[in-house]
Structures are given as structure tokens and as C-alpha cells.
Amino acid sequence: MAKRFLQSPPGMPDILSRDQIFFDKILSVVNDFAGFYGFRKIETPILEYTELFEKGIGVSSDIVEKEMYTLRTRGGDSLTLRPEGTAPIARAYLQHGMQNFPQPVKLYYFGPFFRHERQQEGRCRQFHQFGFEVLGEQSPAIDAQVIQISYRILEALKLKKITILINSIGCSLCRPYFKKILKNYYNARKNQICPDCKRRLKKNPLRVLDCKEEKCQRIKNQAPKIVDHLCDECKNHFKEVLEFLDELRLPYILDYCLVRGLDYYTKTVFEIVPLATPDFKNGIGLETRSQVALVGGGRYDDLIKLFSREDVPAMGVAGGVERIIKEMKADGKVFQQARGPLVFLAQLGDLGKRKSLKLFEDFQRAKIWVAESFGRDSIKSQLKIADRLRVKYALILGQKEALDGTIILREMDSGRQEIIKFDKIVDVIKKRLKK
Ligand code: HAM
Numbered sequence: 001m002a003k004r005f006l007q008s009p010p011g012m013p014d015i016l017s018r019d020q021i022f023f024d025k026i027l028s029v030v031n032d033f034a035g036f037y038g039f040r041k042i043e044t045p046i047l048e049y050t051e052l053f054e055k056g057i058g059v060s061s062d063i064v065e066k067e068m069y070t071l072r073t074r075g076g077d078s079l080t081l082r083p084e085g086t087a088p089i090a091r092a093y094l095q096h097g098m099q100n101f102p103q104p105v106k107l108y109y110f111g112p113f114f115r116h117e118r119q120q121e122g123r124c125r126q127f128h129q130f131g132f133e134v135l136g137e138q139s140p141a142i143d144a145q146v147i148q149i150s151y152r153i154l155e156a157l158k159l160k161k162i163t164i165l166i167n168s169i170g171c172s173l174c175r176p177y178f179k180k181i182l183k184n185y186y187n188a189r190k191n192q193i194c195p196d197c198k199r200r201l202k203k204n205p206l207r208v209l210d211c212k213e214e215k216c217q218r219i220k221n222q223a224p225k226i227v228d229h230l231c232d233e234c235k236n237h238f239k240e241v242l243e244f245l246d247e248l249r250l251p252y253i254l255d256y257c258l259v260r261g262l263d264y265y266t267k268t269v270f271e272i273v274p275l276a277t278p279d280f281k282n283g284i285g286l287e288t289r290s291q292v293a294l295v296g297g298g299r300y301d302d303l304i305k306l307f308s309r310e311d312v313p314a315m316g317v318a319g320g321v322e323r324i325i326k327e328m329k330a331d332g333k334v335f336q337q338a339r340g341p342l343v344f345l346a347q348l349g350d351l352g353k354r355k356s357l358k359l360f361e362d363f364q365r366a367k368i369w370v371a372e373s374f375g376r377d378s379i380k381s382q383l384k385i386a387d388r389l390r391v392k393y394a395l396i397l398g399q400k401e402a403l404d405g406t407i408i409l410r411e412m413d414s415g416r417q418e419i420i421k422f423d424k425i426v427d428v429i430k431k432r433l434k435k
Contacts, residue, residue: 023128026130033152140268141244154294181224193211194213264303266301341370342392343371348377395425
């Protein structure tokens with residue numbers, strides 16, 4: 001049996017160079033959008049006090065109940081590997097007195113997150129998110145803008161078959177009232193629902209709407225809808241968000257069962273999913289829905305109030321980088337690998353090696369990418385590598401050339417060779433590559 005410690009931990013894959021190009025592409029699109037829409041980058045630490053997530057995400061959420069990587073420090077503190085980015089941003093906002101900055105404060109981030117999830121398609125234990133957060137603004141236009149940015153980023157990554165699922169889950173005024181209505185409806189059907197729903201009904205009733213069990217689907221689909229029980233403010237807010245989306249011609253589906261797994265949400269919640277997976281009308285494929293959301297977010301007007309007395313309405317989103325990459329690959333998206341080096345430097349003997357190292361620096365300053373294989377000694381095997389790299393020119397610096405102050409320039413296609421003065425070679429290559 002393979003030794004366990006020679007494997008990366010389950011759900012924590014290496015990101016090999018062939019995938020880095022996708023990461024770079026996503027980061028570059030995210031950076032572009034962030035710059036254009038006025039978001040400033042922030043990096044919070046990978047570890048935070050456990051309490052931040054317990055208070056922020058909610059003790060009855062799946063994340064806090066069973067998915068956090070928590071450790072005790074030597075000093076006895078409890079720290080947790082961040083499972084998400086919104087609670088840390090809210091913490092940073094307060095810690096750095098950002099309520100005194102011009103509002104709204106617009107921040108974005110990109111980095112690794114950790115959840116001890118059951119191993120299944122679309123779920124890693126270490127994964128990457130980009131996120132956008134707008135703090136200090138309650139206008140529904142911000143909800144629409146965050147959704148717009150999320151959608152346009154996926155579009156810029158050439159994902160076409162996607163749609164927005166959207167719902168409103170009300171506020172601290174109207175939600176408790178709806179929870180009662182939902183509880184009454186479910187309690188009257190208690191013998192027909194799964195044990196998980198029974199448990200949720202007690203602890204976190206809205207989450208019954210997230211149930212993926214076959215036997216609960218019909219009951220869920222016929223359950224009272226929260227949008228029919230919103231207070232006037234939430235109703236108007238939601239109406240305006242939808243009007244903005246119409247104005248922007250963004251495709252969306254009202255998903256009355258969308259409640260999201262984090263407790264801090266108020267009013268608007270949304271996800272962007274690949275189309276064609278779930279069939280909401282018939283409830284087919286719903287069991288896979290939470291695994292396929294490429295991005296998810298919503299408004300969290302009460303989160304900061306949980307940490308301080310400040311009233312800071314906020315809205316944000318996070319996108320799952322690995323899931324987006326998987327979708328890009330499924331769409332047949334391939335990125336051109338960056339052009340490799342155009343020059344290869346082959347060397348022989350000690351003096352040749354020493355002079356090559358110096359020459360390398362000169363090429364680096366001239367911004368000409370040169371490859372080498374210092375580990376190999378035979379010119380023949382080095383030229384083989386040059387051939388494989390498909391460089392235009394190989395430079396050969398043997399013992400004789402090193403002593404003469406010359407270097408051989410070989411044109412790889414024709415095999416033609418000429419001797420050039422060592423001091424002139426960077427200029428000669430520059431001219432030939434028309435730099
Ligand atoms: P979330 O829905 O938990 O929301 O995660 C956002 C996205 O991260 C998901 O749509 C998914 O693409 C990706 N994701 C989540 N868990 C995993 C996993 N185990 N493996 C791979 N990808 C995953 C949040 O995290 C909120 N903080 C979003 C937010 C920002 N709300 C307001 N502001």
C-alpha cells in the first residue's frame with residue numbers, strides 16, 4: 001500500500017502547473033473587474049479566532065457544526081482555518097475603523113479556504129475563492145451591481161450556459177414571522193419528512209428548504225414562499241433588485257427555496273449555476289444543486305451588528321475557483337500556454353558554465369527568456385532539449401569558445417552555425433528577435 005504521508009490530504013489537491021494558467025486567468029479577470037468597479041484588495045489571515053465564525057456564520061450552520069478545521073494554540077486559544085471570507089472582512093472593517101472611511105467600502109480578495117466536507121464532486125477541503133464585499137450601503141443598486149459583476153466575470157471567462165438563481169429571505173422583522181408559518185406547515189407533515197428536516201425544523205427552520213432528500217421534495221416545493229410574507233421594505237428592495245437585473249438584461253430564475261447555508265444573510269440571496277443541470281419545475285437534479293453553484297452571495301445587513309453596535313448594511317459574493325475551472329474545462333476552454341523561451345544556452349566545462357551564469361543575467365536584463373540545462377554535460381543532450389523546447393536559437397559555449405571570448409550561435413531550423421563575439425551576443429540576439 002502506498003505510504004499515506006506521500007499523498008496530499010484528501011480533498012486538498014496540488015495545483016499543478018497545467019492548472020496554474022486557469023488560476024492566473026481567473027485572477028486577472030477578477031483584478032480587471034475589481035479595478036474598474038473600484039474595489040480595493042484585502043488579505044486577511046488564514047487563521048481567525050474560532051468565535052468569529054461561530055458568531056458570524058451561526059452555530060447551527062453546517063460549516064460551524066461539522067466543517068471547520070479548528071486547532072488549539074500552545075497558549076490555549078482556539079483558532080480556525082477560515083472556511084469563508086465574509087466574517088473576516090467584517091472583522092477587518094471594524095478592526096481598522098473602516099466605518100470612518102468614505103462609504104461604501106468596497107473590498108475584494110482571492111485565496112485559499114478550508115472546509116472539512118464529505119468527499120464528493122465539486123467539494124474540496126482546501127479550495128480557492130475570489131470575493132467582492134461592499135460595506136456601508138443599503139441601496140438595492142449595490143445588490144444588482146454585485147450580481148452583475150459576478151455574472152460578467154463568468155461571462156468574461158467564456159462560460160455561457162449559466163443563470164442566476166435569486167431569492168429574498170427577508171429581515172429580522174419579517175423572517176421570524178415566516179419561520180413560524182413554515183414550521184406550522186412542516187409540523188403538519190412531520191411524519192413525511194426526513195430526520196435531517198426534523199432536526200432543522202427545531203434548530204434552523206429555513207434550512208428545510210435546502211433539503212436534498214427525495215422524500216422531502218414534494219413537500220418542499222409546495223411549502224409557503226417567503227417572498228409572499230416579506231415586510232414592505234424587503235418586498236420593495238427585492239422588487240427593485242429584480243428591476244435592475246431586468247434593466248441589465250441579466251437572466252435569472254426566482255428560486256423560492258434558495259436560502260444559502262450561512263446564517264448572516266438578509267434580504268437578497270443569489271447563486272450563479274451552470275444551466276441545464278437542475279430542472280427546478282420538476283425538482284429533478286435538485287440534489288446536485290448546492291454542489292454546482294459557481295458563485296454565491298447575498299446581503300448581510302445584520303452581520304456587523306453581531307460584532308459591534310454599528311449598523312452597517314452590506315452585500316457580497318464569493319466564487320469557487322476550482323468549480324469555475326472545472327466548468328471552463330467542460331466547456332472545452334483551453335488557454336494558450338505562454339510562449340516558451342526563444343533561446344537555449346548550452347555549455348561545456350567549468351569555464352563555460354561560469355561564463356554562462358553571467359550571460360544569463362545579461363539576457364534577463366534584456367528581457368529575453370533563455371532556457372538552459374546546467375545539469376547536463378554533453379552538448380548533444382543539451383541540444384536535444386533545445387529541440388524539444390522549439391527554441392529559435394541555441395547558443396553553445398564550450399571550453400574553446402570560453403577561452404576565445406566567443407560563442408556559437410546555432411539557428412535551430414536550418415542547423416546553420418556562426419561564431420559571434422561573446423560581448424556582442426545579447427545585442428545580436430536582440431536584433432534577430434527584433435526586440
Ligand atoms: P459559499 O456559497 O459558501 O458562500 O461559497 C461560495 C462559493 O465557493 C460556492 O458557490 C462554491 O463555488 C465555492 N465553494 C464553497 N465550498 C466549496 C468547496 N468545499 N469546494 C469547492 N468550492 C467551494 C460564501 O463563502 C460566502 N462567504 C459568500 C459571500 C460573500 N456572501 C456574501 N459575501
